[in-house]
Amino acid sequence: MESSYSYTVKRMRRKSLKLFITDEGEVMVYAPVRVDDSVIESFVSKNQKWIEEHIENVARQNSALEEHVRSIRFLGQDIKVVTGEVMTAVLSSNGTLIVPDTTVQKERRLINDWYRRQAEAILTRRTEHWSEIMELYPENIGISNARKRWGSCSSEKHISYSWRLIAAGRDEIDYVVIHELSHLRYMNHSRAFWEQVGSYCPGYRECEKKLNDLSKYLKVTGWSR
Ligand SMILES: [Zn+2]
Incomplete structure (x- = not known):
């Protein structure tokens, strides 16, 4: 051939x-x-x-x-993007994202900033929530621009999430949070590690599949560059 x-x-x-x-x-x-x-x-x-x-x-x-963004994925939902009289990206009360009428590049940048702000607030909250339940506490929580991983945990107990994770559904977000917090006890992917993840998140395999689909979606829609 x-x-x-x-x-x-x-x-x-x-x-x-x-x-x-x-x-x-x-x-x-x-x-x-x-x-x-x-x-x-x-x-x-x-x-x-x-x-x-x-x-x-x-x-x-x-x-x-090269095109204006018409919808974005946020917490597992597709939300519409419309233009309006705003200075930056703003989520309206009816659930659409309003952006100023500007260039394609500027629009992406503003949506990106909005994504990051949401990621910081929501992922920090979810980590604090699961920390209390699991009794595992990171030194700090950061938001990164990682393209190939949703989260990471260092031996200094620093947990960081890609802002892209905020596009995932709530179950998938919780899975990644539980996964990273579990690394505070097991710095590997051993059987014991997965047992711990499974005890807090029994559907973790399904979550992994959905996250794989999401990363393909983010790629073709231009959000993984
Ligand atoms: Zn891991």
């Missing part, structure tokens, strides 16, 4: 092949210095389906970034 994509190979000191799509929609392969071209070729062929899907996603993402 011949691959129908042109791709760029970058040779480097690494042990395995890595395939990815750049933000411009280019197919890139990172390859170990000595691996044969034919191996790379068949690797790309084998991953055609993945490539197609991801090129499509990057294209959707790029066009989303």
Whole structure:
């Protein structure tokens, strides 16, 4: 089978092949210095389906970034975004997000700031809530711009959440909070760790699935850059 994509190979000191799509929609392969071209070729062929899907996603993402935002995901719900006489993004009493009439880029920035403010308030509250129940207390709670993880917990007991988590439903948020707080007792993903998570959040597997779907949604709607 011949691959129908042109791709760029970058040779480097690494042990395995890595395939990815750049933000411009280019197919890139990172390859170990000595691996044969034919191996790379068949690797790309084998991953055609993945490539197609991801090129499509990057294209959707790029066009989303050029358009005004019409709706956003917040606490698991899609809320409408409308323009109005406001200086910054404001949630109206009927549940729509009002933004000023401005450029696409500025609008995204304002919505992003709004997301972060919500994330800080809500995720802090949920962490304090579960801290009391679990009797596990972080040193502090922060909001990050992490793209690949919803939360993290350091050995200094610092818990941080990606602001993107605020797009998730309440059950998924609570799962991530319970997950990170559990790391205050177990700094690993051992059986004991998962038993503790499961005792506070029996549906955690379902939550993980929903979070995976959410990260795909955030990607194609341009919120993961
Ligand atoms: Zn973990």
